[in-house]
Each structure stands twice: as C-alpha cells, then as structure tokens.
Amino acid sequence: MPTVKERLSGGTFKHVEGELYYFHETKKELRQIKDGVLHTKANLPNVQRVQHLERVVEAISSVYDELPKEKKRLVKILYWTRPQQYNWEGIANQVPISKRQAQRWRKSIVEDIANRLGWR
Template sequence: MSALTKIKKGTFQHIESELFAYHETRKEIVRLKNEILYGKPHFENIGGGRSNLPGDPTARTATLLTTHRELESLERIATSIESVYEALPEDKKRMIQLKYWSKPQTRTWDGIALEMSTHRATLIRWRNEIVRTIAMKMGWR
C-alpha cells in the first residue's frame, strides 16, 4: 500500500459503516427531500426578523434543496459509494452485497469466501481497495 492510498483507521471504519448503512442513507435522503418539498421545515423563522430565504415558495424550496447541509453530506456519501460500486466487476459487487447489504448480516469473511469460492485474503484485499477508492472519491484520508 503506497503512502498516497493510505487512509486513517477511523476513516476506514467510518466508510465501512457507511457501506453497511447505504440503504438507510438512501431512505434518509428521500425523507429529507420530501420534508423540504412537501412538509413544513422545522427551521422556520418564528417571531424573529425577516428570513434570508426568497419569498417565492419555488425559489425557497430550490434554495433549501441546494443548501441543506445534512442532505448534501448524505448525497455525497451515497453517490461516492454508488459510483465506486457501479465501476466494480461482478465478483466484487457480489462481495459488497453479501458482506454489507445482506440483512440480517450473519456471514463471516470465511463464509463469504466459501460461498464465492475464493480465498478470505482475496476478499479482504478487495474490501481494502474498495474502501480506499471511496475515501479518495470523497476526499477523505
């Protein structure tokens, strides 16, 4: 592993947790967008001065969709995972599905290796490469 692709242990663990939570992240993105589009945002200006958001409801919604920090962060994580996943060959996609996206998660690396007819060390190497690629895509180290 070269110095350019080395990432911190905490970053590695964080990206792995994001892989496990990918489908929940997609659901949260949809929920936040629906809240902005159809619900009353919880950050309305109550009793204060004038709002800095446009008076036009369409412009206000567009502004909220593009400036919502949590939504922006979740979308960045999800699109990074998606773009890396889509570029993977089928065997690595299957490994991601078995390890991170199968519910309930009962498989060990050894069990996945047996199911995929490959070695555990190969799967770990693939995982490390995938996590590092996602980290680089997101600009994390």
C-alpha cells in the same frame, strides 16, 4: 507520474465501512428529507445534511457501479446482507475467492470510496 496511495486511518476506514453498512438507509433518509424540503419549501437546517448524504450516496454508488460482478457480490454479502451470517471464510466461499483476496478487495473498495469523498 503515479502518486503513492496514502494509507487510510483506522477511524476513516471504519467510518467508510459504516457508510457502506447503512447505504440503503442513507438513500431512504435522503429521499425523506428531500420530500420534506419539497413540501416545506426550504428547511435550511437540512441543507448541509442533504449535501453530505448526496456526496456519500454518489461516492458509494459510483464505486459500486464500476465494480465487476464478483466484487459487487462481496459488497452485497459483506455489507448489505442482514443479519450477517458469515465469517470471512464464509464470505469468501460465497463469492468464491480466498479469504485473503476478499479482504484485499474490501480494503480497495473502502479506499476507493474514501478517495471519492476526499476523506484522507
């Protein structure tokens, strides 16, 4: 029997979006921490941070990898293009889809990532 999807709180939605915006920086930070841990043999204060970063990177990567190319394009334009030069109409035109469809895709992608992270 299918389960009813819980609605994400606004705070959780924004938090997941923040993780998406800074995904590449998070991957870089994770590499740097791991390199530091490897050189110092166990920097214990970083263990929880590393675990958190790994979970976030894995969740975003796995959701992104499963997306069709049009949705990947939306993610790239919306979250990973800096400076952001498009409003919703412009983003939708770049994909190309309707503004409303772009917003629905965004919501679905963010919810999928939140589900992978267990952030409900």
